[in-house]
Amino acid sequence: MSATPAAAATATAEAAAAHAEAVSCTGLTYAFGETKAVDDLDLGVREGEVFGLLGPNGAGKTTAIRCITTLLPVPAGMVRVFGHDAAKERMGVRRMLGYVPQQLSADGGLTGRENVALFARVFDVPRRERAARVDLALSAVDLSDAAGRLASTYSGGMIRRLELAQALVSAPRLLILDEPTIGLDPIARTGVWEHINAVREATGMTVLVTTHYMDEADQYCDRVGLMHRGRIRALGTPEQLRRGLAGRKGTDTLPTLEDVFRDIAGSGLDDNTGGGFREVRSTRRTARRVG
Numbered sequence: 001m002s003a004t005p006a007a008a009a010t011a012t013a014e015a016a017a018a019h020a021e022a023v024s025c026t027g028l029t030y031a032f033g034e035t036k037a038v039d040d041l042d043l044g045v046r047e048g049e050v051f052g053l054l055g056p057n058g059a060g061k062t063t064a065i066r067c068i069t070t071l072l073p074v075p076a077g078m079v080r081v082f083g084h085d086a087a088k089e090r091m092g093v094r095r096m097l098g099y100v101p102q103q104l105s106a107d108g109g110l111t112g113r114e115n116v117a118l119f120a121r122v123f124d125v126p127r128r129e130r131a132a133r134v135d136l137a138l139s140a141v142d143l144s145d146a147a148g149r150l151a152s153t154y155s156g157g158m159i160r161r162l163e164l165a166q167a168l169v170s171a172p173r174l175l176i177l178d179e180p181t182i183g184l185d186p187i188a189r190t191g192v193w194e195h196i197n198a199v200r201e202a203t204g205m206t207v208l209v210t211t212h213y214m215d216e217a218d219q220y221c222d223r224v225g226l227m228h229r230g231r232i233r234a235l236g237t238p239e240q241l242r243r244g245l246a247g248r249k250g251t252d253t254l255p256t257l258e259d260v261f262r263d264i265a266g267s268g269l270d271d272n273t274g275g276g277f278r279e280v281r282s283t284r285r286t287a288r289r290v291g
C-alpha cells in the first residue's frame with residue numbers, strides 16, 4: 001500500500017528535521033595576508049551529532065571555528081548556525097554557542113565555582129537560575145567536590161572539565177571545542193570525552209570538535225571531516241572513510257583513520273603541514289598550560 005501524500009510530506013519533513021543543520025558553511029574563505037587559512041570551505045554539521053574536524057597543524061581548523069563562533073568576520077562565503085547568519089546576526093549566533101577555545105579560558109585565581117558563575121553572568125543566565133545552573137554544570141563534569149578550590153590547584157584534566165562547565169552553563173544548543181584533549185594523559189582524555197558524551201546524551205546538544213587525535217575521532221565522533229590546506233578533503237562516518245580506503249586498496253584489513261588521512265593528504269602532509277613557528281608555539285603553550 002502506498003503512503004498518502006500527507007504522510008509522505010510528513011515523512012519528508014521529519015527526514016529534513018532529523019538532518020537539520022546546526023552549522024552550515026558554504027564557500028567560506030579566510031586569509032591572513034597571503035596565507036589562505038580557510039579556502040572555499042563547505043561544511044555541514046547536523047543537529048545532534050558529534051562532528052570532528054580533523055587535520056594537521058595549520059590545516060585551518062581553528063580559523064574556521066573562529067569564523068563559526070563569530071570571533072573572526074566572514075570575509076567571503078556564508079556561515080549559518082541553526083539558520084542564523086554569522087556575519088549579520090552575531091549576537092544571535094553567540095547566544096546559541098558554548099565555546100572552549102585552545103587557549104586557557106579559566107582564571108587560576110578564582111575557584112571552580114567562581115569561574116563558572118562568571119560565565120553564567122557573562123552569558124546572561126537569568127539571576128534566579130544562576131546558582132542552580134552553576135551547580136548543574138559543575139556536577140555534569142564531576143567537579144562538585146572540587147568547586148571550592150582555586151582553579152590553579154586543578155590538574156590539567158580538571159581544568160579542561162572546568163572549561164567545559166563554563167561553556168555548558170548557558171545550556172548551549174551547539175558546543176564547540178578546539179582541541180579539548182591536547183596535552184592530556186590518556187585517562188584524562190577519556191574523562192573529558194565521557195563527560196562530553198554524557199551531556200550530549202542528556203541534552204541532545206550538537207558538538208563540533210577539532211582534534212589531531214584520529215583515534216579519539218574514530219571512537220567518539222559520529223562523522224568526521226578531514227581538513228587539509230583550508231578545505232574538507234573527505235567526509236563521512238569514521239567507518240565509511242575506513243571502509244572506503246579498504247575498498248580503494250582492495251584489502252580486507254580495515255585501515256585506521258590516520259591511514260585514510262595519509263591517503264588523502266598524500267606526501268604533502270609531511271612537507272607542507274606540521275605547522276610553522278606559530279603553530280608549534282601555540283600547541284606547546286596549550287600543552288604546557290594543561291599539562
Ligand SMILES: Nc1ncnc2c1ncn2[C@@H]1O[C@H](COP(=O)(O)OP(=O)(O)OP(=O)(O)O)[C@@H](O)[C@H]1O
Pocket residue numbers: 032035036037038055056057058059060061062063064275276278279283
Ligand atoms: N593570526 C594569524 N596570523 C597569521 N597567520 C595565521 C594566524 N592564524 C593562523 N594563521 C595561519 O593560517 C593557517 C591555518 O591556521 P589554523 O590555526 O587555522 O590551523 P589549525 O588547523 O587550527 O592548526 P592547529 O592544529 O595548529 O591549531 C596556518 O598556515 C597559520 O600559519
